Amino acid sequence: MDFALTNEQEMLRTSAREFLEVECPRSLVREMETDDTSHYPELWQKMADLGWLGLPFPEQYGGAGLSFQDMAVLLEEMGRFLLPGPFFSTVVLCGQAILEAGTSDQKADFLTKIASGKLIMALALTEPSAHYQAGGISVRADLSESNYVINGIKMFVSDGQTADYFIVVTRTNEGANPREGISLLLVDARSPGITVNPLRVMGIDKQAEVVFQDVRVPSDHLLGPAGEGWALVEKLLAWGATGKCAESVGGGQAALDLTVEYVKTRQAFGQPIGSFQAIQHHCANMLTDVDTSRWLMHQAAWLVDKGEFQSPEISKAKAWTSDAYRRVTTLAHQCHGAIAFTKVMDIHLYHKKAKINEILFGDAAFHWEKIAGAL
Amino acid sequence: MDFRFSPEQQAFQNEVRDFILTEVPQELRWCERTAFTDALWPAVLETRKKLAQKGWATMHWPVEYGGQGASHIAQTLLVEELAYWGMPQAITVDDGPNLIGPTIIRFGSDHLRKTLLPSIASGETYWCQGYTEPGSGSDLAAVRTTAVQDGNHYVINGQKDFISGAARADWIHILARTNPEAPRHRNLSYFVVDMRSPGITLSPLDEAQGRSGMLNEVFFDNLRVPAENLVGERNEGWQVAMSTLNLERSGIENVGHARSFLKDIVTYARETVHDGESLLNIDRVSSKMAEMAVKIEACRLAAYRVAWLRDKGLNPDYESSMSKLLSSEMWQQFTDAVMQVLGHYGPLESDSRYAPLKGRIEEAYIGSIFETIYEGTSEIQRNVIAQRGLGLPRR
Numbered sequence: 001m002d003f004a005l006t007n008e009q010e011m012l013r014t015s016a017r018e019f020l021e022v023e024c025p026r027s028l029v030r031e032m033e034t035d036d037t038s039h040y041p042e043l044w045q046k047m048a049d050l051g052w053l054g055l056p057f058p059e060q061y062g063g064a065g066l067s068f069q070d071m072a073v074l075l076e077e078m079g080r081f082l083l084p085g086p087f088f089s090t091v092v093l094c095g096q097a098i099l100e101a102g103t104s105d106q107k108a109d110f111l112t113k114i115a116s117g118k119l120i121m122a123l124a125l126t127e128p129s130a131h132y133q134a135g136g137i138s139v140r141a142d143l144s145e146s147n148y149v150i151n152g153i154k155m156f157v158s159d160g161q162t163a164d165y166f167i168v169v170t171r172t173n174e175g176a177n178p179r180e181g182i183s184l185l186l187v188d189a190r191s192p193g194i195t196v197n198p199l200r201v202m203g204i205d206k207q208a209e210v211v212f213q214d215v216r217v218p219s220d221h222l223l224g225p226a227g228e229g230w231a232l233v234e235k236l237l238a239w240g241a242t243g244k245c246a247e248s249v250g251g252g253q254a255a256l257d258l259t260v261e262y263v264k265t266r267q268a269f270g271q272p273i274g275s276f277q278a279i280q281h282h283c284a285n286m287l288t289d290v291d292t293s294r295w296l297m298h299q300a301a302w303l304v305d306k307g308e309f310q311s312p313e314i315s316k317a318k319a320w321t322s323d324a325y326r327r328v329t330t331l332a333h334q335c336h337g338a339i340a341f342t343k344v345m346d347i348h349l350y351h352k353k354a355k356i357n358e359i360l361f362g363d364a365a366f367h368w369e370k371i372a373g374a375l
Numbered sequence: 376m377d378f379r380f381s382p383e384q385q386a387f388q389n390e391v392r393d394f395i396l397t398e399v400p401q402e403l404r405w406c407e408r409t410a411f412t413d414a415l416w417p418a419v420l421e422t423r424k425k426l427a428q429k430g431w432a433t434m435h436w437p438v439e440y441g442g443q444g445a446s447h448i449a450q451t452l453l454v455e456e457l458a459y460w461g462m463p464q465a466i467t468v469d470d471g472p473n474l475i476g477p478t479i480i481r482f483g484s485d486h487l488r489k490t491l492l493p494s495i496a497s498g499e500t501y502w503c504q505g506y507t508e509p510g511s512g513s514d515l516a517a518v519r520t521t522a523v524q525d526g527n528h529y530v531i532n533g534q535k536d537f538i539s540g541a542a543r544a545d546w547i548h549i550l551a552r553t554n555p556e557a558p559r560h561r562n563l564s565y566f567v568v569d570m571r572s573p574g575i576t577l578s579p580l581d582e583a584q585g586r587s588g589m590l591n592e593v594f595f596d597n598l599r600v601p602a603e604n605l606v607g608e609r610n611e612g613w614q615v616a617m618s619t620l621n622l623e624r625s626g627i628e629n630v631g632h633a634r635s636f637l638k639d640i641v642t643y644a645r646e647t648v649h650d651g652e653s654l655l656n657i658d659r660v661s662s663k664m665a666e667m668a669v670k671i672e673a674c675r676l677a678a679y680r681v682a683w684l685r686d687k688g689l690n691p692d693y694e695s696s697m698s699k700l701l702s703s704e705m706w707q708q709f710t711d712a713v714m715q716v717l718g719h720y721g722p723l724e725s726d727s728r729y730a731p732l733k734g735r736i737e738e739a740y741i742g743s744i745f746e747t748i749y750e751g752t753s754e755i756q757r758n759v760i761a762q763r764g765l766g767l768p769r770r
């Protein structure tokens with residue numbers, strides 16, 4: 001066993017922190033909370049220049065060829081700084097899916113554009129049923145000559161309002177098993193028949209409803225084999241869940257750091273409130289939650305790199321971290337008292353983010369069921 | 376023992392419900408975030424006056440001060456019913472009838488009783504409370520605002536922080552330091568102050584919950600207050616304030632809210648079908664709701680016990696802390712449980728057309744965080760229960 005980051009990972013972390021400290025100040029995060037898209041093109045281009053937008057792609061597509069464990073290090077810092085915008089959707093989800101399942105033409109086209117900051121993508125997976133099981137996929141894509149014709153509604157599409165292109169998870173066949181007959185399609189967001197309705201959710205995340213009405217997509221826009229797309233969705237769910245864990249670890253750590261700093265200085269009854277055992281116990285619980293989340297997350301990322309996307313350890317990480325991040329930010333609020341009720345402080349941003357991350361790619365109850373199935 | 380409402384109390388409960396359903400504008404239901412806006416405040420004021428005309432606002436006051444001498448159980452029932460229908464705090468736990476009125480009755484001079492109680496009883500004045508300061512939250516006795524006597528007046532200087540409803544208030548009750556030499560707890564005096572006095576300025580705080588103008592910083596700059604506005608004896612304001620704050624600590628409001636939400640979320644779960652199965656048939660959903668029903672019941676009894684103690688003429692002490700602690704934490708767990716049932720639909724903001732339960736949950740979830748902060752934090756309530764309820768040593 002080895003619980004240490006590699007030297008390269010340490011360097012990535014340090015440079016990410018230094019960059020985000022300057023380029024992603026809280027003033028920007030607060031501004032993006034009320035922005036329609038939370039996409040900030042100037043920052044996006046800088047991230048492309050740093051090589052972040054191509055981080056997991058091979059060099060031939062302008063990427064850096066790093067592992068998912070390296071990605072987790074970066075995502076943790078992004079979570080710490082509450083980086084707004086479509087990085088997760090574009091790179092962690094869509095980019096990796098194309099790298100995994102795309103044809104060489106698709107890779108050359110999409111990955112190069114993503115890495116250079118010229119293409120923003122979003123994953124259109126969940127539907128009004130709002131869960132992550134294969135049975136929830138009912139958006140139809142019917143083959144008509146050389147086109148797929150898509151009809152139906154995708155809901156809670158992260159960054160749906162910003163994306164140039166979608167990966168749409170569709171049903172092309174009704175099989176006996178809901179996992180059969182699922183196909184993923186690469187769809188231009190400006191295709192006729194697509195309507196994007198932004199949904200307002202708490203915090204900095206942006207989600208949209210995406211309605212498909214007779215949207216025609218050339219059949220060579222299929223990503224991966226027709227009818228066998230669920231295997232790729234499962235990989236997407238593993239990247240998504242593990243990636244959200246990494247963000248949550250960073251956010252939880254930030255909320256803890258802010259709290260520890262505050263309770264050392266805030267005075268009540270002639271002493272710093274951090275000297276009261278009630279407050280110390282809160283902080284101890286927060287640290288325990290953050291530390292355990294971090295190791296579960298790193299283990300999950302390590303399994304992803306080994307290709308063990310089905311491992312229950314990934315579900316364990318997401319189940320635990322979903323609740324832990326929420327507990328940590330709730331306690332952070334509790335230790336701050338009324339001051340964190342105002343927008344002068346940042347705790348509320350983490351608290352809202354924790355709820356969003358809890359739900360994305362399955363909450364604790366969803367993953368407990370998966371774990372139970374594997375016991 | 377008897378845990379039912381009497382027939383009269385049941386009839387009263389029905390009467391209150393009918394009143395809310397027929398005489399209170401619909402838009403006042405679940406409007407905490409917007410109650411203080413120009414759009415809603417006139418309706419809030421109007422409803423407060425109607426409650427006063429019915430005699431309900433001050434029903435628990437003694438008859439000689441314009442009350443009905445009603446039981447605290449009945450008054451708690453009133454608040455529970457108002458909360459059940461989502462009335463905002465400016466109506467459910469109105470400071471005037473609930474806190475400052477009883478304080479003036481107990482500690483105030485005849486002059487204050489004569490001049491202030493009628494307008495409170497008629498719902499014409501709206502009161503806010505000014506205790507917290509930047510350096511004095513849980514540690515209330517650390518108040519730095521000073522009041523220096525100058526003939527028939529006190530001259531007050533200082534700052535109060537996080538004052539709810541200050542921008543709409545006609546009056547404020549405050550603690551100020553009147554004897555800098557005396558030890559803590561013996562140097563404070565309690566004043567009532569007309570918010571329109573020169574020397575008061577407000578500065579609204581930008582709230583994380585999205586309400587605006589609701590919480591304010593209140594500044595006193597050479598504010599002159601008539602000496603007769605002192606409530607209780609000079610330098611004995613601590614005792615008066617403790618009595619006021621103890622009146623505030625009841626959990627019944629959150630019980631009313633939670634009972635109403637529980638009914639709606641059960642309906643939602645029954646009607647929401649996933650893959651051919653109603654959500655209510657999923658074990659973890661139904662057992663979560665059952666767990667919440669248990670918590671609500673525990674909180675409800677804790678709150679009514681406080682009322683019962685008051686009716687017996689006993690002075691509830693740690694019992695009020697217990698009620699406040701339990702129900703504020705219940706409300707946090709409850710809103711989170713509802714969020715979990717709603718999944719992706721939970722965080723939708725209230726104006727979204729897809730937001731379930733009429734968009735109430737996102738606001739309630741964020742707002743619930745502060746229930747365990749104001750009116751005394753959970754840590755302070757636990758200290759009170761341990762020290763005053765169990766006699767455990769102070770550190």
Ligand SMILES: Cc1cc2nc3c(=O)[nH]c(=O)nc-3n(C[C@H](O)[C@H](O)[C@H](O)COP(=O)(O)OP(=O)(O)OC[C@H]3O[C@@H](n4cnc5c(N)ncnc54)[C@H](O)[C@@H]3O)c2cc1C
Pocket residue numbers: 266268269273276277278279334335336337338339341503504505506507511512513514536537538539540590745748749750751752753754755758
């Ligand atoms: C929505 C809202 C509305 C409010 N409205 C009003 C109002 O109308 N009027 C008014 O006067 N005030 C109001 N307040 C302020 C409220 O009363 C204070 O926030 C509260 O008393 C706590 O004080 P504080 O925020 O300064 O926290 P602090 O006292 O600084 O406490 C910070 C943390 O330290 C803990 N702590 C402090 N002392 C101890 C101890 N001895 N042992 C263990 N833990 C301890 C607390 O429990 C808390 O977790 C409001 C607050 C909010 C959030």
